[in-house]
Amino acid sequence: MFAMFGVTGCSSVSPYFSQNVYTDAMYGYVLNDSLQFVHKTFGDVEFETDRRKVIRSVPKNIRPVDNILAYGTTGQSPIYRYYILLDSKKEWKDRPINVYVKDSVTDGHRITFLFVVRDSVPDSDMGFIVQNVGYGKDFRESFVSLxxxxxxxxxxxxxxxxxxxxxxxxxxxxxxxxxxxxxxxxxxxxxxxxxxxxxxxxxxxEHFAVDSLKRKKISESNNAGVSWQEEIMAVAKDEKLVMFNENHFYPNHRTAVTELLPGLYDIGFRYLALEALEYDENDDINHRDGLKIEDGFYTREPRFIELIRKAKSLGMTLVSYDNPEADGNRERIQAENIYNKTFLDDPEGRTIVLAGISHIFETEDRKGKKWMASYFKEKYGIDPVTISQTAFNNYHEDVEGAVLFDSASLGPEYSGIGAYVRYPWSTNIFRAGSIDLRRLNLPFID
Missing domain, CATH: 1.25.40 (Serine Threonine Protein Phosphatase 5, Tetratricopeptide repeat)
Incomplete structure (x- = not known):
């Protein structure tokens, strides 16, 4: 049964508070087996586990608040905090304008959500939080994330x-x-x-806004007879490490790399490191024919299969490097695994990497996060050529074929490191600090 506490001069937490279990994945959950209670919330909500801090967190102008079962705060905009009260006796006839109360009664128990906000809470947020409560013998099955x-x-x-x-x-x-x-x-x-x-x-x-000036410049651009493959070969011919990125649900990005593989092999590249490969210390995929469904998740996509087949037919060594079970910094571990499986034993070897969107950024992002390519350069002194295919997707209908254009013509925000370029479906060739930042746009492949 849910506990009931009288309202006193001080706020109080529920005696079941200490039995809460908090999980953090795509969504956050509060589970309480004793109460047969579950609450699902947004992934950026952080719950306080110290009962004294919970009590101190209650604003003076709404004290006392009784029977607090859980208290969480959002970590990103919109900023707000909320309390879950079970069988609270307090009535909220008069409340400050920055406090919202949502009450419900289920199976004889009153559940109160108390929101304290800076500005406002979107109705969709409040609705989602209030509706995602489950209880009873099947409570754990009530809200399973997608x-x-x-x-x-x-x-x-x-x-x-x-x-x-x-x-x-x-x-x-x-x-x-x-x-x-x-x-x-x-x-x-x-x-x-x-x-x-x-x-x-x-x-x-692809409903994001596009820039009409950039669209005009892209439409007017031409590559002066130089193919995008030749441009990349010219950049890669004297390099040891070339990194491409991809958006995992844009198969075109794999097609582009597949088309480049024979030329890259001819100029000495022998390793293909794929984030999407299931991590295998021994990379057994190199020692057998064919692919298995267990080789990875994204590698089941037809164009990814073709990429792997092409690499194997050329005699390239496939490298898995993203180990989700390893403890520590994912970006640093990715860099270490690539190095240990390639350059450590083959210092003169040459490697191609295909990674998810942000992992090839050579500088910290706006939040100060350092990515795999940056760790690689910093730790091993190998400066990768980073080629992003995840910019300007919204402009793919503006070109009939691959188009090369000078990034400087797109504005000052494109003249530096490409780590801040987030638009989908093109390829950027860039080096950190480089003035000559080139980008090319790949067409939509039907």
Missing amino acids: EESLNDCFRFSNKYLACLDKIDAYPEGSERDRFFKLQMQLTFSSFMGTNTRYKELIKEY
Whole structure:
């Protein structure tokens, strides 16, 4: 049963407070087995576990507050904090304008959500938080995240249409839910080759604003007869390490790298390091024919399969390097694994890397985060050529083929390190601190 406490001059926490268990994944959860209670919230909400700090956190103008079961604060905009009260006796006829109260009664128990905000809380946020409460014998099954519900699909399933149907049926609780759901829809639809559903989803995803001046410059650009393959070969011919990035649900990015592999092999590149490969210390994939579904998740996509087949047919060594089970800084560990599997035993070797969007950034991002390419350069003294394919996706309809253009013509924000370029579907060639920053745009591949 839920405990009931009388209102006194001081705020109080529920005696069940210490039995809460907090989990942090795509979403945050508060679970309490004794109460058979679960609450699902946004992933940036941090819950306080010290009861004294919880009591001290209650604003003076709303004290006392009784029976606080949980107290959390958001870590990003919109900024607010909220309390979950169980069987509170307090009435909220008069309250400050920055305090919102949402009450519900279920199975005879009063559950109160008390929001304290700086400015305002979007109705969608409050609705999502208030609705995501479960209790009773099946409480643990009440709110399973989309990510958790797709565990079987992520592991070893090739039933992509069934997985897509499962995603489609998942109820959307908020804008964040909708965006993650869209990414999963794009991922699994991309696994099924060229299809109408994927194209429709891409249009929905690419709803971000475009810059008319940049669009005009891109449309007017030409590569003066130099192919994008030749441009990259010219940059890579004297380098030991070339890093490409990709958006995981844009198969075109793999197609571009596949087309480049023969030329890169001819100029001496022998290793292909793939973030998407399931981490294997011995990289058994190099010692057998064919691929297994266990070799990775994104590697099940047809164009990724073609990339791997092309590399193996050329005689390249495949390298897995992203080990999610390793303790420590993921970016640093990625750099170490690539180095240990390539340059450590083959100092004169030459390596190609295909990584997720941000991992090839050579400088810290705006939040001060350092990425894999930066660690590589800092620790091993090897300055990678970093080629981003994740810029200017929204302009792919403005060109008929690959287009090279000088980034300086796009404005000063593009004249420095490419780590801050976040637009989808093109390729940028850049070096940290380089003045001559070149970018090329790859066309939409039907």
